[in-house]
Amino acid sequence: MEDFDMTLDYAQQATWQPVGGNVQSPIDIQTTTTTASQLAAISWRGLYQAQTIMDDGTTLKAAGKGAAYLNDRDFDFEQVHFHIPAEHLIDGVAAPIEWHLVHRSATGQLAVVAVFGRIGKPNQAFQGLLDQFTPKASHDLTEPVDLTKLLPDTGTVYHYLGSLTTPPLTESVEWYVCGDSVMLGEAQLQAYQALFQPNARAVQPLNDRPVIAERF
Amino acid sequence: MEDFDMTLDYAQQATWQPVGGNVQSPIDIQTTTTTASQLAAISWRGLYQAQTIMDDGTTLKAAGKGAAYLNDRDFDFEQVHFHIPAEHLIDGVAAPIEWHLVHRSATGQLAVVAVFGRIGKPNQAFQGLLDQFTPKASHDLTEPVDLTKLLPDTGTVYHYLGSLTTPPLTESVEWYVCGDSVMLGEAQLQAYQALFQPNARAVQPLNDRPVIAERF
Numbered sequence: 456m457e458d459f460d461m462t463l464d465y466a467q468q469a470t471w472q473p474v475g476g477n478v479q480s481p482i483d484i485q486t487t488t489t490t491a492s493q494l495a496a497i498s499w500r501g502l503y504q505a506q507t508i509m510d511d512g513t514t515l516k517a518a519g520k521g522a523a524y525l526n527d528r529d530f531d532f533e534q535v536h537f538h539i540p541a542e543h544l545i546d547g548v549a550a551p552i553e554w555h556l557v558h559r560s561a562t563g564q565l566a567v568v569a570v571f572g573r574i575g576k577p578n579q580a581f582q583g584l585l586d587q588f589t590p591k592a593s594h595d596l597t598e599p600v601d602l603t604k605l606l607p608d609t610g611t612v613y614h615y616l617g618s619l620t621t622p623p624l625t626e627s628v629e630w631y632v633c634g635d636s637v638m639l640g641e642a643q644l645q646a647y648q649a650l651f652q653p654n655a656r657a658v659q660p661l662n663d664r665p666v667i668a669e670r671f
Numbered sequence: 672m673e674d675f676d677m678t679l680d681y682a683q684q685a686t687w688q689p690v691g692g693n694v695q696s697p698i699d700i701q702t703t704t705t706t707a708s709q710l711a712a713i714s715w716r717g718l719y720q721a722q723t724i725m726d727d728g729t730t731l732k733a734a735g736k737g738a739a740y741l742n743d744r745d746f747d748f749e750q751v752h753f754h755i756p757a758e759h760l761i762d763g764v765a766a767p768i769e770w771h772l773v774h775r776s777a778t779g780q781l782a783v784v785a786v787f788g789r790i791g792k793p794n795q796a797f798q799g800l801l802d803q804f805t806p807k808a809s810h811d812l813t814e815p816v817d818l819t820k821l822l823p824d825t826g827t828v829y830h831y832l833g834s835l836t837t838p839p840l841t842e843s844v845e846w847y848v849c850g851d852s853v854m855l856g857e858a859q860l861q862a863y864q865a866l867f868q869p870n871a872r873a874v875q876p877l878n879d880r881p882v883i884a885e886r887f
Contacts (some may be wrong), residue, residue: 462728462729463728464835465868465870465871468872468873471837471838472838473691473692473834473839473840474839474841475689475691475842479680479689483859490777507678511680512678513678513679513799519847526744527742527743528744535718539758561881562880562881563832563880563881564832564885615778616778616779616780616843621679621687622679622687623689624688625689625691626689626842626843627694627832643866652681653681656681656684664779665777665778667777
C-alpha cells in the first residue's frame, strides 16, 4: 500500500467487511506445476471407524472416530462423505468418485483428506457403508464400519489451502488430495450412483495458490 | 443437516456464495477459559531482520527476512507493524502497544505472532526502526535493523484461528498471541504515538472458538 491517501479510518471500522472467495475448492491440480516437499503430510493413527450413517440429500455421510497427524499436528476424524464424479481434477481428469475424510484440530482448524476411487476389486469398507445405508434416514450403525480400506497406505499427496465445496463454502480448509487412488468394485460404484445424483462442484480458480506435493 | 428437503441443487451452484465473518480478530483472551497444551508453539530460527521501512498511513511497517517453526511447520517472516493501543486484550486489558510479526508458509498460510509492549527499558530494535522512519515515505534501510529484541524469548502463547485486523479482514489466519510482553522505553512509545493515531480494531466475537495456551 504505497498510496498514502488511502489511510484506514478507524472511526468507520463498523463498516469494514471481510472479503473472501479467492481460495475456493475444488481445484484442477496441474501436477507439473506443483512444488515438491520432503514433508510427511499424513500419518494415520490407528483405527478409523464409522459409528453413524446418514442420507445428507446429496451424499452418504458417515461420522465416527479416528486420528491422524497432518503436517505433524493432531487432527481428529469427524466424518466421511462422497462425491460423484470426483471434485478435484488431476491434470484435468476426474476420477469416477472422490471421498472426503473431514478432520478437525483442537483449535477448530478443518483439514480434509480427499481420496479418489478407481474401479477394481470390491472395497470392504465401502460395502459396509452401503449395506447399512437407509435412504432419507440418519441412524447409528449397529455394527461400526472399519474405514481403514478407504485410506490409502502411502503415495503422493497434494496439499493446498481452500474451502468447503458445499455451502457455506467456508474458507481456511487445509486440503490433502491423495494422488494414488483406492479400488472399489464396479457394482459398488453403480449401487452408489443409483442412490445419488452427481454432486461435484465445478473447479474454482487457483488464484496463484501454491500446491505442494508431499509424500506419505 | 437432518432436513432432507434442503438438498443442494448442483444446477444452481453458480449462485452459491462463500460465507465468512465468524472468525474475526482481534479477540479478548479470557485466560481462565483457555485450553492448556504441551505443544511448543514457537521456535525462532535465527536472525529476524528488517530491510525496508514504510509509512503505511496508520502504522510503521518494516519488511524483511526471518524464519520460525510455528506448531512444527516452517514459516517465513514477512513484515512487522504496530498497533496503539494493543488490539488483543488479555482478560479485558489492553497493553499500550502491540506488534504483529506476519509470517507465511510455503502453501500461503498466514500466521501472525502478536507481541505486547510494556513500559520499561528502551528497546534497541524499536529505536532502530524509529531512527530510520520517514513519514509518508517507503524506502530500503541503509542499515538493516536486527529485530531480535522485538521477539519474546519464552513464555505462554495463546493460539487461535482468526483474521487480518484490517481490510480485507481475510480469515484463515493462525494467531500466536504472546502472553509475556517485551519492554520498550516510555519516550520511545511517546515518539511513536506522536507519529500515528490510535489504530486498534475493536475486539470481535469469539463465537465458540477454542483458544489454546501453549508454552515456548
